[in-house]
Amino acid sequence: MKEVKVALLGAGTVGSAVVRLLQANAEEFNLRAGARLRVIGIAVRNLEAPRDPAIDRALLTTDAHAIIAQADIVIELMGGIEPAREYILAAFAAGASVVTGNKALLAEHGPELYDAAARAGVDLYYEAAVGGAVPVVYGLRESLAGDRVTHILGIVNGTTNYILDEMTTNGESFDAAVKKAQELGYAEADPSADVDGYDAAAKCAILASLAFHTRVQLSDVHTHGIRDITPEMIASAGRGGYVVKLVASAKRRANGIELYVGPTLIPAQHPLATVHGAYNAIVVEGEAADRLMFYGPGAGGNPTATAVLSDLVAAAHHRVHGGLAPRELAYGELPILPPAQARSRFQLSMDVADHVGVLSEVTGTFARHNVSISGVTQESPTADHLCRLTVTTHEALQADVEATIADLSAAAGPATVSTASFVRVEVA
Numbered sequence: 001m002k003e004v005k006v007a008l009l010g011a012g013t014v015g016s017a018v019v020r021l022l023q024a025n026a027e028e029f030n031l032r033a034g035a036r037l038r039v040i041g042i043a044v045r046n047l048e049a050p051r052d053p054a055i056d057r058a059l060l061t062t063d064a065h066a067i068i069a070q071a072d073i074v075i076e077l078m079g080g081i082e083p084a085r086e087y088i089l090a091a092f093a094a095g096a097s098v099v100t101g102n103k104a105l106l107a108e109h110g111p112e113l114y115d116a117a118a119r120a121g122v123d124l125y126y127e128a129a130v131g132g133a134v135p136v137v138y139g140l141r142e143s144l145a146g147d148r149v150t151h152i153l154g155i156v157n158g159t160t161n162y163i164l165d166e167m168t169t170n171g172e173s174f175d176a177a178v179k180k181a182q183e184l185g186y187a188e189a190d191p192s193a194d195v196d197g198y199d200a201a202a203k204c205a206i207l208a209s210l211a212f213h214t215r216v217q218l219s220d221v222h223t224h225g226i227r228d229i230t231p232e233m234i235a236s237a238g239r240g241g242y243v244v245k246l247v248a249s250a251k252r253r254a255n256g257i258e259l260y261v262g263p264t265l266i267p268a269q270h271p272l273a274t275v276h277g278a279y280n281a282i283v284v285e286g287e288a289a290d291r292l293m294f295y296g297p298g299a300g301g302n303p304t305a306t307a308v309l310s311d312l313v314a315a316a317h318h319r320v321h322g323g324l325a326p327r328e329l330a331y332g333e334l335p336i337l338p339p340a341q342a343r344s345r346f347q348l349s350m351d352v353a354d355h356v357g358v359l360s361e362v363t364g365t366f367a368r369h370n371v372s373i374s375g376v377t378q379e380s381p382t383a384d385h386l387c388r389l390t391v392t393t394h395e396a397l398q399a400d401v402e403a404t405i406a407d408l409s410a411a412a413g414p415a416t417v418s419t420a421s422f423v424r425v426e427v428a
């Protein structure tokens with residue numbers, strides 16, 4: 001059997017799981033790849049740090065370039081932009097294929113990497129970048145090459161799904177739920193990448209690029225995190241038949257692509273409403289296939305390692321038998337629509353003065369901005385004579401909804417709006 005030399009960059013949770021699973025099932029992976037997979041070195045920052053017992057310390061090195069130069073396949077699991085980008089480009093220059101799980105790097109520098117892989121005639125695989133074990137990259141790139149995708153709506157960040165689920169199920173505060181997520185190892189000490197939506201936005205850019213054959217970058221994705229979600233908002237959504245989820249949405253419109261990451265009201269009967277804990281789920285709608293759902297563990301060592309290993313097997317198979325992974329396709333060249341041009345159903349919440357004529361003034365403002373209302377609920381006035389109004393709209397232009405809020409907030413009539421906010425609403 002031919003030998004394929006593998007260099008691993010990074011030996012954290014996922015890297016260690018890759019080594020462990022590869023060792024435990026070596027013969028089977030060799031048979032699948034059609035080659036003997038041999039790890040020739042593992043590049044780490046600190047040689048002395050504690051390591052998983054599966055890691056052979058004799059393979060550890062701080063000289064990534066030395067092992068890249070000898071490798072047939074480089075697995076990059078160090079994360080971050082630099083030096084990961086530099087190492088991957090060095091791997092391509094040396095004729096090696098690359099397997100990576102680096103969503104931030106792909107979302108910011110994907111085109112440079114895809115071009116470099118194509119010029120070198122080698123593979124760039126990245127199943128682990130989105131959805132952990134969930135084969136959604138393969139699904140979009142290969143399985144759905146037979147259809148035209150119209151919408152992707154996904155829970156692609158397990159940490160925030162866990163936090164929102166805790167707040168929903170146990171009525172916990174955001175801070176308490178984050179603390180629990182940190183104790184369980186989901187959230188980092190600095191939880192910003194997850195709770196501010198950046199991790200989901202990077203994944204959104206990757207999925208949208210694949211689905212619409214258009215180059216989409218992290219900065220194209222309008223992103224809002226979950227820091228301002230309260231247990232009260234979640235309870236109020238529940239009374240209306242919704243659950244609050246942080247979703248990534250990429251939608252094909254006649255004039256371009258709408259991209260969005262943010263907290264969204266999901267009807268209780270929608271398949272995403274039943275996704276609990278740190279699980280991921282991505283609903284993909286195709287013109288011909290209709291609605292598909294990819295579901296499973298979106299993070300964690302072993303689940304994510306399975307995605308890396310499947311890419312490793314595919315890349316090794318190509319080294320032995322020839323062939324290449326599908327190239328990046330960017331022929332779509334669809335324009336990215338600004339957030340104000342996005343169309344969605346929305347729910348607006350506002351505190352209004354409890355006076356005669358308030359409702360007519362509020363609904364009149366919606367009408368003036370061409371925003372059609374599908375439902376209104378009013379909660380009893382508080383001691384300071386404010387009522388909480390919740391207004392759900394039919395599909396409307398975000399710019400019109402923002403203009404409605406601006407007008408209501410500035411109104412001098414009886415509808416003195418003290419606070420107003422809006423959130424998107426998905427249809428079941």
Ligand code: HSE
Pocket residue numbers: 103156157158159160186194199298299300
């Ligand atoms: N932190 C991510 C999540 C996993 O919580 O889903 C890695 O992207």
